[in-house]
Amino acid sequence: MTGNGSAKVKDFETVRDHAIIRVLTEGLRAEELLSLRVQDLDLSGHTLVVVPLKGNRDSIDGRIIPLQPKTVKALTRYLRVRSAHALADSSQALWLGTRSRKAVQYMGLYRMVKKRAEQAGYDPSCVSPHSFCHTWCDDLQTAGVSGENIMAIRGWKSPAMLRRYGADMASTRAVNAVQGLGDRH
Known part of the structure; x- marks a missing residue:
């Protein structure tokens, strides 16, 4: 990321986490969400493509997932802040991490969902990806x-x-x- 300020990291995390949660509301499995690449998005068409986790990622037999307008808006905003991330050009992964990893991993997703659930007033023990x-x-x-x-x-x-x-x-x-x-x- 540009700069060393924790405010930028927090802003990136907030925008990213909101976009992740919006995409989860579209019914994706955690593994599908985490395997998304930037090129899997078609925001002008309000869709994304979930590519089979097994087999050839370049095949055309992926499922098209319709996106709600609020999800498109959250993804658009995330892509804007993602473009300033230090790893934006070197990673195809849609969801970039804030630490040493290029991409968000399952345990990071799990902890983030629990944290955001608690912040929103939900019992985190009742919420998972x-x-x-x-x-x-x-x-x-x-x-x-x-x-x-x-x-x-x-x-x-x-x-x-x-x-x-x-x-x-x-x-x-x-x-x-x-x-x-x-x-x-």
Whole structure:
């Protein structure tokens, strides 16, 4: 990074962490998020491509993930501060670290999510990078997105995965749906 001031590091971390959390809200697995490269983003198209973790990264069989406008804004802001990072030109990794590592690793992601959860007033023991996947699935089901579309975005082959990820909030969704009907007679 340019300069030695801790304010710049803190600003970089804040902007980066916000962008990471926004991308987690799009339903990515931690490993998928951490393997993203700058060239996997298509911010003008409001998408990113998740490339299979196994096999050839240069293949074209990646999953296209639609991004919410706030996620695009957070990524745009992050790319701006990332460009001033000392390792920006030497690393393809999207998420740059602030210490000796070029890229954010899983334990750093895990600690960051816990720290940011606590700062936001959540019980950090109830939040992990993976918990965002469950929330994403519930949000889409609540919004009426078809199971078929959720499975396609997530890359699931079996509806069992949809049931598993949607089970956490299934009863809440059911109660809200019935209450949304109002008086039936």
